[in-house]
Amino acid sequence: MYLPEAFQKKMKAILGEEYDDFLAGFEKPRHYGLRVNTAKITVEEFKELVPFHLTQIPWVENGFYYEEEDAPTRHPYYYAGLYYIQEPSAMTTASRLPVGPGERVLDLCAAPGGKATELGAKLFGEGLLVANDISASRVKALLKNIEVMGIPNSFLLNEVPAKIAEQFPAYFDKILVDAPCSGEGMFRKNPEAARVWSEEKPPECAKMQREIVKQAISMLKPGGMMIYSTCTFSPEENEQIIAWVLREFPEMQLIPMKGYEGFSEGRPDLADGNPELKKCVRIWPHHMDGEGHFVALMQKSRTPEMDDVSPEKLSAYISEADEEPSDHDDVKKKKKKAKKGRKDQKERNEAAGCTRQERAVLESFFADVKAEVDWKRIEVRKGFAYYLPEGVEGKKNLVFVRNGLYLGEIRKDRFEPSQAFAMVLQKKEFASSIDFPAKDERVIRYLKGETVDVSDLECGKEKGWQLVCVDGYPLGWGKLVNGTLKNKYLSGWRMKVNG
Numbered sequence: 001m002y003l004p005e006a007f008q009k010k011m012k013a014i015l016g017e018e019y020d021d022f023l024a025g026f027e028k029p030r031h032y033g034l035r036v037n038t039a040k041i042t043v044e045e046f047k048e049l050v051p052f053h054l055t056q057i058p059w060v061e062n063g064f065y066y067e068e069e070d071a072p073t074r075h076p077y078y079y080a081g082l083y084y085i086q087e088p089s090a091m092t093t094a095s096r097l098p099v100g101p102g103e104r105v106l107d108l109c110a111a112p113g114g115k116a117t118e119l120g121a122k123l124f125g126e127g128l129l130v131a132n133d134i135s136a137s138r139v140k141a142l143l144k145n146i147e148v149m150g151i152p153n154s155f156l157l158n159e160v161p162a163k164i165a166e167q168f169p170a171y172f173d174k175i176l177v178d179a180p181c182s183g184e185g186m187f188r189k190n191p192e193a194a195r196v197w198s199e200e201k202p203p204e205c206a207k208m209q210r211e212i213v214k215q216a217i218s219m220l221k222p223g224g225m226m227i228y229s230t231c232t233f234s235p236e237e238n239e240q241i242i243a244w245v246l247r248e249f250p251e252m253q254l255i256p257m258k259g260y261e262g263f264s265e266g267r268p269d270l271a272d273g274n275p276e277l278k279k280c281v282r283i284w285p286h287h288m289d290g291e292g293h294f295v296a297l298m299q300k301s302r303t304p305e306m307d308d309v310s311p312e313k314l315s316a317y318i319s320e321a322d323e324e325p326s327d328h329d330d331v332k333k334k335k336k337k338a339k340k341g342r343k344d345q346k347e348r349n350e351a352a353g354c355t356r357q358e359r360a361v362l363e364s365f366f367a368d369v370k371a372e373v374d375w376k377r378i379e380v381r382k383g384f385a386y387y388l389p390e391g392v393e394g395k396k397n398l399v400f401v402r403n404g405l406y407l408g409e410i411r412k413d414r415f416e417p418s419q420a421f422a423m424v425l426q427k428k429e430f431a432s433s434i435d436f437p438a439k440d441e442r443v444i445r446y447l448k449g450e451t452v453d454v455s456d457l458e459c460g461k462e463k464g465w466q467l468v469c470v471d472g473y474p475l476g477w478g479k480l481v482n483g484t485l486k487n488k489y490l491s492g493w494r495m496k497v498n499g
Contacts, residue, residue: 001187001188001194002191002195003023003187004194004197004198006198007184007194007197008023010234011233014267018284018286022285022286025188025285026187026285028188030291031088031290032065032066032067032068033057033066033086033087033088033290034063034066034072034083034084034085034086035060035062035064035083035084035086035091035118036064036083037082037083037121038062038121038122039121039125039149039150040081040149040473041473043061043062046083049077049082049471050072050075050077050083051070051075052066052067052070052072053067053069057088057289057290058260058262059095059260059262059263059288060088060091060092060095061095063086063088063091065088065289073085074495075438076436076444077470077473079447079470079475080469080474081149081150081473084114084117084118084149087189087290087291088289088290088291089185089231089290089293090114090115090290091114093176093178093227093229093293093295094114094118094119096258096281096295096297097119097176097227097297098174099119099122099123099173099174101122101123101124101125101126101127102126102127103123103128104127104128104130104171104391105119105123105128105173105174105175105176106129106130106132106168106172106174106176107129107130107131107175107176107178108161108164108176108177108212108216109132109134110131110132110142110178111133111135111138111141111142112142113131113141113142113144113146113149114145115178116129116131116146117145117146117149117151119176120149120151120154121151123151125151125153125424126153127153127391128153128154128155128389128390128392129154129155130154130155130156130168130172130392131146131155131156132158132159133157133158134158134159134160139156139157139158140401142156143156143401144493146402147419148423148493149423150424152389152404152424153389153390153405154402154404154405155395155400155402155403156400156401157398157400158399158400159398159399159400161211161212161215163397164215164219165215165219166397167396167397168219170218170219170221170222171221172220172221172224173221173225174224174226175216175225175227176226176227177216177226177227177228177229178230179205179209179212179229179230179237179241180205180208180209181205181230181232181234182201182205182232182234182237183231183232184197184231184232184292185232185283185291185292188285202234202236202237203236205232205234205236206240206241209237209241210241210244213245214248217245217249217252221300222251222301222302223299223300223301224299225255225298225300226297226298226300227295227296227297228241228245228295228296228298229293229294229296230293230294231291231294232292235267235270238266238280238294239271239277239280240270240271240272242254242266242271242277242280242296242298243271243272243277245298246274251300251301251302252299253299253301254276254279254280254296254297254298255279255297255298255299257279257281257297260288262283262287262288263281263283263288264283264284265280266278266281266282266296279297280294280295280296281293281294281295281296353379353380354378354379354385358380358385359375361410361413361414362380362410365408365415365417365465368432368465369425369429369430369431370429370430370431371425371429373387377389377404380410383409383411384406384408384410385406385407385408385409385415386406386407387404387407388403388404389403405424406420406421407420408421417465417477419476419477422468422475422477425474426474427467427472427473430465432459432461432465432466432467432480433459433466433467433468433474434466434478434480434485435457435469435470436457436469436470436471437470437471438470438471442454444495446476446478446489447475448495449494451484451485451486451487452484452485452487453483453484453485454483454484455483459480461480462480463481463482464479465477465480466478466479468485468489476488476490476493477489
């Protein structure tokens with residue numbers, strides 16, 4: 001394959017005797033990987049359930065290689081959010097950041113969501129996942145992946161890091177920065193990246209990476225951890241960035257990660273010689289079955305200055321927003337509606353963020369929902385109901401595409417549940433369900449948006465809303481009328497008829 005001459009010269013200088021092996025690796029086939037969504041299914045259950053040809057990725061507990069012939073993106077389990085398609089080396093970063101339920105976690109450059117969805121899975125619905133991407137087009141893919149994977153406690157932003165840092169000083173327990181980079185590690189996977197590469201790209205990226213990392217450090221709690229990664233070989237974007245962090249931010253220190261025999265140490269000689277850089281990890285394609293990556297795990301220590309960041313000081317950043325922008329609510333109220341708005345606000349149930357009428361409609365539907373509901377976290381905006389995450393109350397002047405879980409829409413005296421709501425539920429958490437075996441041809445028809453006859457299947461109720469599942473895992477909604485399932489699967493998610 002084509003590799004720029006300047007790139008080859010640089011890599012020969014870095015690798016020395018290993019260069020020929022490195023070069024030969026570009027002619028080998030790429031590896032395909034999937035990561036199990038452990039928020040929905042255990043690894044053992046997954047291995048017993050799926051019909052794929054799986055081989056364990058040895059350094060990622062919930063990662064597997066699959067064969068191209070398996071076509072996992074065409075299987076109903078993919079639509080149920082049981083796994084995420086991800087390049088094997090790219091799974092490393094989130095797997096090495098220790099995240100647990102209840103923590104506040106930030107993925108600063110999150111789209112399309114491969115790492116954010118793994119962080120969200122580790123939270124198991126408790127705590128907060130803030131996922132951001134500066135690209136308005138890419139953040140749409142991030143939103144879909146967060147929803148497919150069934151992550152309810154997310155706050156999705158479309159912002160520059162500096163603006164986020166203004167609202168979240170010393171706030172997060174864990175931060176992941178998968179920095180935009182020159183992409184040298186992806187040349188085999190994406191040959192076009194090699195064609196557009198230039199010698200100017202790494203230093204340009206490094207300048208941007210330093211700014212992103214600076215803002216990330218300001219948002220990290222004392223004692224918190226930050227993991228930095230790229231998919232490039234460039235020392236300017238890897239060891240030299242970490243060396244800069246260690247010089248400029250003495251409160252930051254490198255800490256070791258769980259190892260693997262194929263990992264290579266960071267190279268102090270490619271930066272300022274600091275021996276601590278050996279704690280970084282380089283993934284070389286000629287050493288492992290994956291593409292090129294770099295990963296560094298750091299922790300923020302306490303200093304007297306940091307101890308001055310009190311809860312009172314943090315709360316100064318929290319105030320009630322008059323109106324929050326979202327995908328459904330991005331237009332300011334007109335003056336002629338102001339009077340009505342004030343009246344509606346008086347009507348609002350203080351505990352619920354909705355009017356008495358709205359709450360009554362919601363309660364009618366939620367009578368069939370067996371999951372625990374905190375009504376104080378439900379908010380209705382212009383008829384659209386959301387289940388808000390804890391920890392982002394009153395954050396102002398941020399462009400966001402989703403604040404929490406979109407539950408559905410109130411239409412007069414009835415409630416239409418959302419696709420995202422279906423994806424966070426378990427089969428047992430809704431009163432009535434239609435459960436197809438994966439081999440039943442009707443499940444594919446359902447995913448394509450067709451109406452299907454289900455008169456032969458048992459369900460909790462003979463009519464009304466049904467949680468449609470495949471082998472017990474929710475796919476979406478349908479409405480049962482006289483043995484016929486009317487399709488409510490989200491049109492934008494439907495399986496393509498010819499593909």
